[in-house]
Amino acid sequence: MNLAGPFQDKPGVRIEALSLQRGSRRLFDDLSFTAPPGAYVELRGANGAGKTTLLRAIAGYMQPRQGRIVFENTDEPALSLHYLGHLNGLKGAASVRAHVRYWAGLLGGAAMLTDEVLEDVGLTRQAELPARVLSQGQGRRLALARLLIAPRPIWLLDEPAAALDADARRMLGQFVEAHCEAGGVALAAVHEPLGPTPAQSISLGAV
Amino acid sequence: MNAFIATFMRDFALLWAGGGGALAPLGFFLGATVLVPLAMGPDRALLAAAGPPLVWIAAALAVLATLERLFQADLEDGSLDQLLLSQSPLELIVLAKGAALWCAIGLPLALAGAPAAIALQASPEQIGVIVASLGLGMAAFIGVGLVGAAVSAGVKRGGVLIALIVLPFFAPPIIFGSAVAAGEDVGAALAILAGCALGASALGPLAAAAALRLQAE
Numbered sequence: 001m002n003l004a005g006p007f008q009d010k011p012g013v014r015i016e017a018l019s020l021q022r023g024s025r026r027l028f029d030d031l032s033f034t035a036p037p038g039a040y041v042e043l044r045g046a047n048g049a050g051k052t053t054l055l056r057a058i059a060g061y062m063q064p065r066q067g068r069i070v071f072e073n074t075d076e077p078a079l080s081l082h083y084l085g086h087l088n089g090l091k092g093a094a095s096v097r098a099h100v101r102y103w104a105g106l107l108g109g110a111a112m113l114t115d116e117v118l119e120d121v122g123l124t125r126q127a128e129l130p131a132r133v134l135s136q137g138q139g140r141r142l143a144l145a146r147l148l149i150a151p152r153p154i155w156l157l158d159e160p161a162a163a164l165d166a167d168a169r170r171m172l173g174q175f176v177e178a179h180c181e182a183g184g185v186a187l188a189a190v191h192e193p194l195g196p197t198p199a200q201s202i203s204l205g206a207v
Numbered sequence: 208m209n210a211f212i213a214t215f216m217r218d219f220a221l222l223w224a225g226g227g228g229a230l231a232p233l234g235f236f237l238g239a240t241v242l243v244p245l246a247m248g249p250d251r252a253l254l255a256a257a258g259p260p261l262v263w264i265a266a267a268l269a270v271l272a273t274l275e276r277l278f279q280a281d282l283e284d285g286s287l288d289q290l291l292l293s294q295s296p297l298e299l300i301v302l303a304k305g306a307a308l309w310c311a312i313g314l315p316l317a318l319a320g321a322p323a324a325i326a327l328q329a330s331p332e333q334i335g336v337i338v339a340s341l342g343l344g345m346a347a348f349i350g351v352g353l354v355g356a357a358v359s360a361g362v363k364r365g366g367v368l369i370a371l372i373v374l375p376f377f378a379p380p381i382i383f384g385s386a387v388a389a390g391e392d393v394g395a396a397l398a399i400l401a402g403c404a405l406g407a408s409a410l411g412p413l414a415a416a417a418a419l420r421l422q423a424e
Contacts (some may be wrong), residue, residue, distance in 0.1 A: 061291065061423040078292050087285025093224035094217065105213025108294045146289070 007153040007183040010037040011074045013058060018067030020053050027053055031067070035155075035187060040180045041195050042188040045204030051189035052086070053092040058187065059083040075152070079108070086162070088143035092132030096123055099131060100145050110151035117148045121133055122168065122176075135164040144156045144172060147179075154172065155179060157188040171196065210295035211303045218307035227313045228276075232269035236316050239265040240323035245422035250327050258327025259337075259388030263381045265323070266272050266316060266341060267374075269328055270348040273312055274369050277304070277353070278360035278415075282422055287293040287360075305353050305412060313345030323390070327391025333390060336397070340387040343400040344380040351376040360422050 013035040020027045027050030032037050035041045040085070044053045047050045060078055074080040090099060097114060100140040121141045126134065134142065147155060159170050173195020176186045179193050180196065188194055222228040246256055272313050281287040290300050320341040321334050329337060353371035359365030380403045386396040 045320060061288065064347075079294060081292065083288055083292060085285055085288055087283075087288070089285035089289050091221055091284065091286070092281075093221055098217070098220070102213050102217045103289070105209045105216075106293045106300075108209070120391070197373070 007037070011080055011153040011185060012036045012072040012185060012203050013154060013185055013187070015083040016068040016070060018069065019062055020050055020057055020064055022050065022053050023075040028204055034198065035185045037183050037185060038180050039199040040176055040186045042198035043187060043204060044201060052158050055083070055158050055187065055189060059156050080152050081156055082152050083156045084147065084160055085142055085158045088139045090131040090139055090142060093130055094127050094180055095130055096142055097127045097196055099142060100149050103146045104149045107146065107150035113149060117145050120148055121145045122171065123184040133169055137168060139175060140164055141168055144175065145173065153184045155184065155186040157186065159191065160193060161190070161192065180182045209413065210293045211299050213409065214303035215307045216305050219311050222307065222311035228273060229315065232273050232312050233315050233319055233392055234268040235272065236265050237319050237323065241326050244326050254328040258329065260385045262320060262323050262327065262388060263344065263384045267348060267377050267381060269316060270312070270345065271354055271370060271373065274352045274356040274373070277356040278419060279307070279365065282360045287419060287423055291420070297419060298412045301353055301412040301419070303416045304409065305349050308349050309346055314342065317341035317345055329388070332401045335394055337388050340384050340397060341398055341406040343373050344384045346404035347380040347400070347407040348377060350404070350411035353411040353415040354418065357418035357422070360419065
C-alpha cells in the first residue's frame with residue numbers, strides 16, 4: 001500500500017445548514033453534519049437527490065446559496081481534497097503511466113511512486129497503453145490512482161465503485177479504510193456499501 | 208511550478224500525439240498560402256501587394272480552428288475539475304496550456320511563414336522579420352483565444368461564438384503584422400506587435416481562468 005502517512009493536521013469537514021439547488025430545483029434544505037478526521041461518511045439517496053451536487057459544492061465548484069461548508073484545520077481546501085466524479089478525466093491519447101505522472105505534478109505527489117501506484121490499482125500490465133483502449137472499469141481504476149499518487153486528506157467520491165469488478169471494489173474499500181485509518185476523511189456517494197463501515201450515513205431525500 | 212511544467216508537457220505531448228491537433232492548422236496555413244499564388248496567377252506585383260495580408264489572415268484562421276476544443280475537451284472528460292484542484296492557481300495552469308499551444312502550433316506556424324512568404328514573392332531579407340512577427344502575432348492570437356475558448360467551453364459547436372468573441376481582438380496584430388510583412392515601418396510595428404503579445408498573454412489567462420471557474424459549476 002502506498003498511502004501517505006498520517007494526516008497530522010487532522011482535517012475535517014463541517015456542513016452547516018446547507019441548502020442546495022440545481023438550476024431552479026431545490027434539492028435539500030438545512031443539511032448539517034460533521035465529518036471528523038478519520039471518518040468515512042456515506043451519502044445515500046435516490047437518483048437526483050443531490051449527492052453529486054453536494055459533493056461538487058464541497059469541492060468548491062459551486063457556491064451554496066445558503067449555509068456554510070467549513071473545512072477544519074486546512075488553509076486551502078482546494079489543495080487538500082480529491083474529487084472523483086462520474087468523469088474519469090482521462091485523455092485517450094496519453095498513456096496510463098503519463099496520466100499518473102501528470103497528476104503527480106498537477107496535484108502534488110511524487111512521480112517516482114508511479115509504478116507502485118499502478119501496481120496498487122492493478123494496471124501495471126497496461127502502463128504503456130493509451131487510455132482510449134482501457135475498458136470502463138480499467139479507466140475507473142486509473143482514476144483511483146489519482147487518490148494514491150497525490151496524498152490529500154479529504155476524499156470526495158461520487159459513486160466510486162461504478163464499473164469496477166469485484167476485485168477492484170474490494171481494493172477500493174481497502175483504499176478508503178487505509179485513508180481513514182491515516183486520519184483522512186472520505187465522503188462517498190454510494191448505492192451499494194463500499195466495504196468499510198461508515199461512521200455515519202447521510203440520507204439525502206428530495207424536498 | 209510543478210503543476211505548470213506538468214500541464215505544459217502534457218498539453219504539448221497531446222497536441223502532437225497521433226498526428227492530432229498540431230498538424231491540421233499547420234497544413235491549413237501552408238495549404239492556404241501556397242494555393243494563393245496558384246489562384247492569382249504569376250503577376251509579381253499583385254502577389255507582393257496581396258501576399259502579406261493573406262499570410263496573416265491564414266495564420267489567424269489557423270489558430271481559430273484550434274481553439275474550439277481547447278477547454279471544451281477538458282470540460283467534457285472531467286479534466287477541468289482536476290485543474291481546479293491543482294497546486295498552482297488556475298491562471299498559471301491556463302498560461303501553461305497557452306504556452307504549450309504556442310510551442311506546438313504557434314512556433315511551427317511562424318516558421319512555416321518562411322515558405323509562405325517566399326511563395327508570395329516576399330524579398331529574401333524580409334523573411335526573417337516576417338517569421339519573427341508571426342511568432343509574436345501567434346502569442347497575441349493565443350492569449351486572446353484562451354478567453355474565447357474558455358467562455359465558449361460549455362457551448363456545443365461553439366466555434367462561431369469563439370470567432371465572434373475573438374476576431375475583433377485579432378485586428379491589432381493583423382494590422383501591424385501586415386505592416387511588418389509589407390515592409391512599412393518595421394521597427395515600430397514589431398514593437399507594437401510585441402506589446403500586443405505581452406498584453407494578451409498576461410491578461411488572457413486571467414480572464415480565461417475566471418470564465419473556466421464558472422464553467423465548472
